[in-house]
Amino acid sequence: MTNPIYIDQKEILKRYKQPDKHTHKGIQGHALIIGGSYGKIGAVSLSSKACLKTGCGLVTVFIPKCGYDILQTGIPEVMVLTDNQEKLISNITFDFTPQAIGIGPGLGQAVETQNALHQFLKINKTPLVIDADALNILSQNKEWLSLLQPKTILTPHPEELERLIGKWHSEEEKMSMAISFSKQYQVIIVMKGALTRIIDGETVYENTTGNAALATAGSGDVLTGMITSLLAQSYEPISAAILGVYLHGLTADIALPETGYQSFIASDVIANIGKAFLSLEKLE
Ligand SMILES: NC(=O)C1=CN([C@@H]2O[C@H](COP(=O)(O)OP(=O)(O)OC[C@H]3O[C@@H](n4cnc5c(N)ncnc54)[C@H](OP(=O)(O)O)[C@@H]3O)[C@@H](O)[C@H]2O)[C@@H](O)CC1
Ligand SMILES: Nc1ncnc2c1ncn2[C@@H]1O[C@H](COP(=O)(O)OP(=O)(O)O)[C@@H](O)[C@H]1O
Ligand SMILES: [Mg+2]
Incomplete structure (x- = not known):
């Protein structure tokens, strides 16, 4: 492995774009988050709220259906679209063109x-982030990996990566x-863990x-929403992954003095995205 590039303030400021003051919600990107199953609607709630709080317009x-209310x-x-099924997703249909899609949080792995x-x-x-059960389903059906568009972002935790x-x-x-896999399928891998690395072919x-x-439960679901949001705001996939991972970590660094390690929850990531x-604006 060649030396990694550190995702630090310098690297972030090369990529971060301030919103234009004349922007409107139609320009800020429309993201679609697909996921959830009975008992795991919370994963989509966390992911979609994080997506909004990272700057996406819609x-x-x-x-x-069970997640509607x-x-x-x-x-x-x-905004909410529902499947015909009550407890799981069986047919993904939507009648608009999102700028980015995040799929997988809480999705479950039912045959349908x-x-x-x-x-x-x-x-x-559409530019895509694949997480959680969508990754697990791909692991069981590896021949589907060839369907992925170049620069699709995969966000596995260590167990999902191994699968x-x-x-x-x-x-x-x-x-x-991981590098071979990234090159073979032309995907970006966000290798989550105590240390998160991002693999884009030979570049780490x-x-x-x-x-x-x-x-803590749901912190990965939040990351998926954040990266999808940046992708919908026209960041290049590698920049969306880098900026998303950096900001996600930064929320925990900011909150730690108040929450301690124990009482920090995924909603605290969302509460500290602002x-x-x-803190990026101050650096500019
Ligand atoms: N509120 C909600 O609706 C929530 C819904 N959620 C949704 O639930 C679904 C299942 O997702 P999931 O990740 O919990 O299950 P799964 O893929 O079996 O992996 C678990 C195993 O992986 C391992 N492991 C994990 N991290 C590791 C690490 N850093 N380092 C090392 N190992 C690590 C660990 O293995 P162990 O150490 O126990 O052997 C652990 O047992 C998914 O759709 C998700 O979106 C959740 O997000 C929670 C909140
Ligand atoms: N010890 C740790 N130090 C830093 N980051 C961590 C640590 N443990 C987990 N994380 C981060 O928290 C997130 C957990 O994601 P994931 O395992 O998918 O959670 P969930 O599926 O419950 O949402 C990842 O972004 C991971 O990098
Ligand atoms: Mg996860």
Whole structure:
């Protein structure tokens, strides 16, 4: 592995774009978050709220029917489309063109949902972030990986990564397997963990923000929403991944003095996205 590029303030300021003062919600990007199943609608709530709070102009979710009231009441700013099924997603349809799609949080792995993902991947040309159960479904159907558009962003945690690329026996082997996978399918891999690395072919980036407070349910679902938001705002996929990971970690660094490691939850990531952005403005 060549030396990683550190994702620090310098790297971020090369990529960060301030919103134009004449912008409007139609220009700020419309993102679609697809996920959720009975008992895991919270994952989509977290992801879609994070998406909005990262600057996207409009956010729509596609969820099973059982999540309708939850989303409309919990996050009134988010628009909701539902599947025909009550508890799971069986057929992904929508009648607008989003600028970016995030798929997977809380999705589940039911056979009907697997088929829906397959049909979706066959026709999708929109910039895409794939997380959680959508990754697990791909791991069970590796021949579908060839359907992915170049620069699709995959965001596996270590267990999801292993399901996807196979078992490794050392850190070096893990990195070389991830690099080969990224090159083979032309995808960007956000390798989440205590240390998050981003792989884009032979190029490896290493994040410098974040702490153990992020080891809490839903913090990955929030990251998916943040990266999807940046992608919808016309950031190049690699910049969306880099900026998303950096800001996500920064929220935990900012909140830590107030929450401690123990009481920080995924909603605290969302609550601190504003402060994370403001700290970038101060650096400029
Ligand atoms: N409120 C909601 O609706 C929420 C919904 N959620 C949704 O639930 C679905 C299932 O997702 P999931 O990630 O919980 O399950 P899964 O893929 O089996 O992985 C779990 C195993 O992975 C491992 N592991 C994880 N991190 C690791 C690390 N850093 N370092 C090392 N190992 C690590 C660890 O393995 P262990 O150490 O236990 O062997 C652990 O047991 C998914 O759709 C998600 O979006 C959740 O986001 C929660 C909030
Ligand atoms: N000890 C840690 N230090 C820094 N970041 C962490 C730590 N543990 C987890 N994270 C981050 O928290 C997120 C967890 O994502 P994930 O495992 O997908 O959670 P979930 O599926 O519950 O949303 C990742 O971005 C990961 O990098
Ligand atoms: Mg996850």
